[in-house]
Amino acid sequence: MSLLTNVMDHSLDDGYAEAAARKTAEGSGGLPKTLRAKLGLAAGLVLAALVVTVGAAQARVAAPVVAKERQELIDRIDKETASADTLESTVDKLRDDVNARQRAALRTSGGGEGTELVDLLSGAVAVHGPGVRLVVNDAKEATSGGGDNPRETSDFSDIGRVRDHDMQRVVNGLWAAGAEAVSINGQRLTALSAIRAAGNAILVDNKPLVPPYTVLAVGDGKRLSTTFQNGADGLYLHALEEDYGIRATISVVGDLRLPAAPSVIVRTAQPRSEKGTS
Template identity: 35%
Template structure:
């Protein structure tokens, strides 16, 4: 027996009516009617419009892939054409470049040959001048004094070769980073000026005799002395009293300068004494003399 609440109170419902009411509720909530939506969602999870668009995606991707491949192929062809043109230009210009190089090498060799010939001529003229001067001087005391004076001037100026004891100094680049520990022209200038101040009588660098007309300069990657390019190691020979020359060199600015380069930059700076050094004369350099009556 069931009871139902109405506006006037509680009314008793008979069993037949209760069963009918329950059957009506079950009819309204039938399983088949409530599962249609879920069944449709399960069977068709994607909206038909989205499905149509998704079906067209592979075709679009295929077209994009084909376009990318075509663009890549065009780029490869263009790069290949550029390399081919560059190779052809290089091949065509190679004979002209080789010809210019050969001409430049020939000009350099010709200039070197002319320079050597002029140097030999200068040496020959200097020897002839010395012979004539010696023959022109007599054997009297005045001529002997003049001859000694000329010999001394030749030694000082570089017009004559000199031999004697002195210092042998070897300097060279360090072993660190390139450019930070290389011997510069100013380093050699400081060393040479220090040797002059210390009392050196004659100096040469790698066989190049220094005179009042000499210049120590940097030209490109090389150091030039008397307009001749030199490479390291640089050997500086200085004639003078070995005992006093080395001690006085330390008192000049050259001593601390090169000791600092050796300690801080790792550059080579070796000083040794020699009982006999030979410094050649400067080719073509002569000392003119005159006599007053």
């Protein structure tokens, strides 16, 4: 208590108090005493006030100019955004027209009774029917593995994340189990579809996907589910669940609807030339 009382009674250090008293006694403290010093102080105050006034006046004059430039920039951004939206709409229309022409060419080239089968296998038409829904997701708490872990790479050090080659095995396993059509997150897969990685994202035909990854496969649902889970790729997925916490659920669905592939590349085969052969 005595320490607190002393601090409250002597809030100013004795040394500071002594210095202040000495300056007062010498006449060097407080306001200027001489006329010259007073005039200098007054001139400094006037100069400071002048600088503040000029700055405020310049800011007031420049404010409308800045506001005008800002509005012009906003108008330019809005104009360029509208132009980009128009171009994007045009691209979408042209892409739809190209896709429609490709599908028409594919149907024409198929010919005969096999046209519908060609359309189905190529992904040129939307399909629906029974099948399975397989949802694959990252682990709840993904952790980084050691350098000896085979799942660790420079791009994907997180072993609890689903990778592109994991989805490749899942899709290939469904095809091998008898799937007639497959899609991932609404993206229809064809024989020419590519599943790859770009940084930490999984791309399907150059379009990034966001987990969870919902895989729909049309086919005999029960047989498709059993065959896939008992196959090598189904067991691989089960190992990912057990070892890395990756989540996966599979269910049989009575009616699935898969869209047509966004773009179907039409390729035709030509008979091999017999020239130069013996």
